[in-house]
Amino acid sequence: MAGLYGKPVWCFYVNRGQAISSFGFNSKDHPILEFNAANKAYQLTPFVGFRTFIKGHRNGESFLAEPFSPKYTRNLEDLDEDLPKRIMFVGPNEVEIRELDSVNDLITSVKYVVLPEENFAALVRRTNITNSGTTPVTISVLDGLAQMEPVGGSLDWALKNMGRTLEGKFSLFAIIRSFIDTHIYVTYFLCLWLSRLDGGLPSRYVFIIYCLQSICDCDPPLHIIQINSFALLVLTGNGTTMPFYRMSTEPGDSADVKIELAGHYLLSFLESAKSDAELLPIIYDTSSVFGHDTTLLNPDGLKKKSIKDILTRPQHGDARTSSGFAAVESITLEPGQSISIASFYGKTEHVEEVPPIAKYVTKAGYVSAKFQRAKQMIDELTSSVETNTTNHLFDGAVKQMYLDNSLRGGMPIMLGDLDPDAYYSNYDEDPRVKVFHAFSRIHGDLERDYNAFYIDDTYFSQGRGNYRDVAQNRREDVTFMPRVGSFDVLMFLSFIQADGYEPLTVEAVIYNINDPNVAAVIAAECTEDPKSAEVLTNVLKGGPFRPGQLFALAQQLNINMVVDKDVFLDRIVAASDDLAMATFGQGYWGDHWDYYMDLINSYLAIYPDGEEKLMYDRRIRYFFSTATVKPRSEKYVATYTFDGKSKHILQLDATVFDTAKVNEQNLFRSQATGILGIDAYWQRTPTGKSAFMSAPIAKLFLLGAIKFATRDAYGMGIEVRENGER
Secondary structure, X not given: OOOOOOOOOEEEEOOOOOOEEEEEOOOOOOEEEOOOOHHXXXXXXXXXXXXXXXXXXXXXXXXXXXXXXXHHOOOOOOOOOOXXXXXXXXXXXXXXXXXXXXOOOEEEEEEEEEOOOOOXXXXXXXXXXXXXXXXXXXXXXXXXXEEEOOEOOOOHHHHHHOHHHHHOOEEEEEEOHHHHHHOOOOOHHHHHHOOOOOOOOOHHHHHHHHHHHHHHXXXXXXXXXXXXXXXXXXXXXXXXXXXXXXXXXXXXXXXOXXXXXXXEEEEEEEOOOOOOOOEOOEEOOHHHHHOOOOOOOOOHHHHHOOHHHHHHOOOOOOOOOEEEEEEEEEEEEOOOOXXXXXXXXXXXXXXXXXXXXXXHHOOOOHHXXXXXXXXXXXXXXXXHHOOOOOOHHHHHXXXXXXXXXXXXXXXXXXXXXXXXXXXXXXXXXXXXXXXXXXXOOOOOOXXXXXXXXXXXXXXXXXXXXXXXXXXXXXXXXXXXXXXXXXXXXXXXXXOOEOOOOOOOXXXXXEEEXXXXXXXXXXXXXXXXXXXXXXXXXXXXHOOOEOHHHHHHHHHHOOOOEOOOHHHHHHHHHHOOEEEEEEEOOOOOEOOHHHHHHHHHHHHHHXXXXXXXXXXXXXXXXXXXXXXXXXXXXXXXXXXXXXXXOOEEEEEOOOEEEOHHHHHHHHOOEOOOOOOEOHHHHEOEOOOOOOEOEEOHHHHHHHHHHHHHHXXXXXXXXXXXXXXXXX
């Protein structure tokens, strides 16, 4: 979790190697470290994941150590004291591993956290190496990822099915930091001419390169040079501190070629509490570290050369999967002394965004403050269930359970608090007050590898979830936050279709400002110049939005705000209408209706006098889907049992897409974008001009009647699923 005003990274860990098995952005299609299901993650994490290599000498003796290597794992039954002792610490928003190496007298600890509350996303890694011996030790260190994937569209399928072919499009660029502030402007056309030195550069550009080398104070050889308005990119071995991993184009067998500008970055430095840090050089050429050992088992390249030698040699990052190792050439640690290597693994939309991030994160004390804030942020988000007993494990379990459930159903955030009247009102009492659930996502992980999770890398991040999971985990929203009122009850009742079924996928609520004059007034109040006001007005008039999308557009379109982010969002949301959103997904699950009474009973436990108004005075819509359940005469079939000796009755292929409903939805398809409008997902009146609505009690009566009529052939109960898949 990165906080409301942070951009998250998805990240999974196992108790193998250095813990992190995969991480990336949005979904498993956009990894920095490739997503693998649990069975493969257990095998691969120690080799393709994070690695640390320490070359050192103490008292005239040299050694090469790899902390957390599976080669030296001490199992519980092992009595060999020469094997290192390893410990894993798991917190609500962080994970740490520690190794005590009694042979080399070193203690290595690695701690991870998702960067909280910044306008850029990153996984932050801190590697601490301590001299636990009684004599000084001089060490050289490589610390980082053995394999790091580039940006290049949706990669998960291709990585697993045609990974070698995909590597042919991999590229790596590195930013020479000293050049950033020279403000030399060269056209992008020149960038196309300056290609591989190995293939030969046009002679008329040699003088330009010579001049640039003088300005940058960088030594040859230069293998690829690319120039744009703010940065010089050089693919070179020596002094590379800001590698940028991206593909030249997104892969695909199409004449429509999409140029890739976004990329993954790696920034590493030795932490300092007193002064700003300098970036460490990065070794990205896998063969420089592992030599010809393509299994990545042994660092054969490092065995033959010193880290200093590796840094002075050319590196190659094209047409191969690169690494990302921060390099510490040489440092001497006195007994008890430590070094701490901080690394940021993230993504930006353009290479020009990386140097400002580097300058920002290397400030003195920044990393320590962010690790502390990540923990504090979770304490704040779970404060509503703070428990104090004599059993601290129980207290922590309550907090963790609440946090886990919040990630399934989302954490309710109250918006629209413009004044005390709104602040002290609930969702039902003041139309300005709105509810938005942040941090929700489908529960896809290493064990549930079948679930395609998705997390927006925006402020107020969230992702779609399965109906059952979201409904289950919002049953006590009103208990922990009474201001939610009847929001959850009304939202889930609105998802009931006219046939009594519900969609599978629940999405975040959307907001819409219907009055363009209101949009113009708010834009003028929130921005500092007429241009920004005009752009924001057009955004607000342009259609529905979510908080994360709104802030992303404000950044992309250079909208200059004169109010705080909270005030900006509250003013806009207070003037907006909210609308629940869902999609059919796959099939119908017949047990979804079980959770309505839980939601209603939780509401009535807090607002017992609100029953009549909720049931009879409110008006709600009916969800509309083109998927229709077949009649029994078509969906019940006789098929063979598993042993093939007899037949039994099964419900198979129960749903079909109704052509008439498809045509009805297409009436709301935009001619400009080809996207279905919001109204396409809601049942219409016979005239088709407005959404059909009824009181919640009428919907519940209809639901009861339909479920009673659709009992099984023996009248014993309701068929659990209507999708024929399971």
